[in-house]
Amino acid sequence: MDRSARAEAGEDDKADGRAAVLEAAARAFMQDGYAATSIDDVAGLLGATKGRVYYYYRSKADLFFDVHRESMRQNMEGAGRIALEDAPALDRLERMVRAHALLMMTHLPFQRVSVLGVEMHLAGSTTPRQRKTLNEIVDLRDAYERRFVDVISQGIADGAIRPLDVKMVVRGLLGALNWITVWYRPRAGETDANRERMADELTTYLINGLRRDEA
Amino acid sequence: MDRSARAEAGEDDKADGRAAVLEAAARAFMQDGYAATSIDDVAGLLGATKGRVYYYYRSKADLFFDVHRESMRQNMEGAGRIALEDAPALDRLERMVRAHALLMMTHLPFQRVSVLGVEMHLAGSTTPRQRKTLNEIVDLRDAYERRFVDVISQGIADGAIRPLDVKMVVRGLLGALNWITVWYRPRAGETDANRERMADELTTYLINGLRRDEA
């Protein structure tokens, strides 16, 4: 094993350690909410103790921020990037909506935590460094929402979508989709086809409300 | 002042005392979330101390439950009752959607708290009495959702609404509407007309996706 391979493996192992803690945190926060979750709870999900958590993260807030960042990354890569492809606007939008719906289900812990509260923790006692991180996360969310705004605007321009208040419709659209994290819980033996059926049903409804009436 | 008038005034005063505490709790929970809000915070919003809160409520959880109950009562009276009126199903649904949207804005503190978490607190350390109260609240919510399910089913039956998965669509619909509590914050000098414009825009979008294509 040469030096670079070793270095890479070492970084992967370290990343895996962090990722395991992060995943446990996401699950714990999803169950009980941020404030009601103790670091001991997070460690408990790993069969470990506080030491392991604090080895990778400096504070509970940092853990929380990283869950958010990861969920935003998932959204951008899974759905946001579709906005930049080369296809009719309405087609892109439909695939974005479907992809977002599926993301809510397949990455439920991260998405659920992300949905239930960023701005809540702007008020609390945060250090300047944490405040900066928080602003970055808000920016990520805004950038993601803008992808939807842009695509819908393009759809209006090319006549596929009826004229409407784009910002308001995006809020409704993403609200309906994010709400999945409230009611969806994976059942035993849940299949991909099952999730796709639900995503399709919602997508059809939400896209249908945008179409120009064909008269 | 005769006996009944005095008794009534006495009850009103008592009810007002409770209501003031409840309102303060709703505002506090909305700001920081349930777990992160202390009873001292609630009392602080009233310019009072713990004694006043605990005089009307036995525990923090009871306060939380009452906020939920009140928000459900607002929904049932404001929007749910429309389901039982005598009018075409799609008309009733449209007015229910609009009414729900407006409720989210005009009763923001209660609605916001109610939206962000009932089931979260089923897990925690609750007494049997609290557990019973919690189930009653869940039943209230289910009954409210059923009003929407019923009206949409009637709309499909009379041909105004295209055939679709009713439960899934109601989840999307209420998700989009409940999401209002996430992004809406009253601005200084906010007017009723302003709120109604937003409610109308959302309602149009959400109803439009349900119509049978007129071919």
Place this chain on the structure above:
DNA sequence: CGGCCAACATACTACTCAGTATGTTTTTCC
């Protein structure tokens, strides 16, 4: 093989906060 460091575990501290017990003041009612 011996030292060194990564990857944790353990032990402890300082603080917050729900709930209670007990005052204190203001009304109510006879």
Place this chain on the structure above:
DNA sequence: GGAAAAACATACTGAGTAGTATGTTGGCCG
């Protein structure tokens, strides 16, 4: 007007918990 109860305020306790300081152990490197 005076006792009793309502409507609070004050003082305290015990439990939980974020963060820290300090051990401990296994693996790798020379």
